Amino acid sequence: MGKRRPVGNLLALAVLTVVVQRPMHPYEMASVLRARGKDQDMRIKWGSLYTVVRNLEKHGLLEAVESTRQGARPERTVYRITDAGRAEADDWTRELLSTPRHEPSAFEAGLSVMAGLGPDEVTPLLRQRLQLLEQRIEADRQALEQEELPRLFRVESEYALAMREAEAAWVRSLLAELIDGTFPDIEGWRAYHGTGRLPDAVADLAERGRTTD
Template identity: 35%
Template sequence: MNATPPRSSPLALTVLALLHYKPLHPYGIQRLIKDWGKEQVVNVSQRASLYRTIERLHGAGLIEILETGRDQLYPERTVYEVTDAGRDTARAWLEEMLGAPKAEFPEFPAALSNLLLLSPEEMADTLDRRATALAEKLDGIESGLLEEKAQGLPRVTRLETEYLRAVTDAELEWVRAVVKDLRAGRITWTPEVLDAFAEGAGEQ
């Protein structure tokens, strides 16, 4: 058994959290993630990643096998339950993730740092497409929140959706403002200006 717990991840934390409620087999975990809307913040699109996470948690002693069953409708299913070490680890991970902002490297900021490969017009058109996609995403999040509220779910179960709404709304507002500045010529550049800047920076 591993003495060192696996590194925290959104999926690993979610698996431990769901097993706090009741023992589950991997398919049950995946179904609950989707039924509870957690696929918005946890990637379970590939079942293999879920099984690898479960294997790591089991190898570290954070979960253990409760039983292995089989019936006529389903193949053999291993049911897992969380251990005391898993409960302690989940709590530690949760407090760390909530309390300490972590340096992350999402695609969008990386793309923004290299957008000088495009012309101002191309950049405006590209960000316009992103704004349209963000607006559609925001509509979907709003619909989801209304549905969750209609189901009578307590607000604590909707906080991640509220956060996604706030972040998406803020990004949409920012992208639209940048597009507006690009269209108005308040953000502009030319290859000559960039070449001169790069040459000057290289001589420092």
């Protein structure tokens, strides 16, 4: 096997980890992954499943063990994981657990252009977000309490809940600043939406953008 590939396709990893248990055909892989809610844990493009399986076979990570056909249905090929596939899945898992990645969210994108709206419009929008977050947090807590799986197989749900709780706390703090007027230069921000003109110093900084070493 050649140089290990970095994790670029989480569906490929999901396929390898599900086929570890027993050989499956792609339709069965998809059914098991959906039943386990893997599309909630990672971004999965179901339409590319067969292409991913073929690529895993091409690279020696899966191998076909049999092909069957029932009546007029399309032929189904059953695949099993290879030793190289097990090693690759383990390496990918180690990378995902050990190495932080910056994965910008839609909320980060919204915050990055928040200045385009005035503070008096942003405040109710953040109130709405916080309300929806709190509803989701309560639903997630209840789901975890009712979950019968061992903790080993639901730690990702615990993590997702913790991240939502952290986001809610941050949004709550930002809202408090906007409501009590302690957000830095909130009056300048408000004035900008009244006059359409940024203060010269702020305009200069905006033109130059962020500077990093």
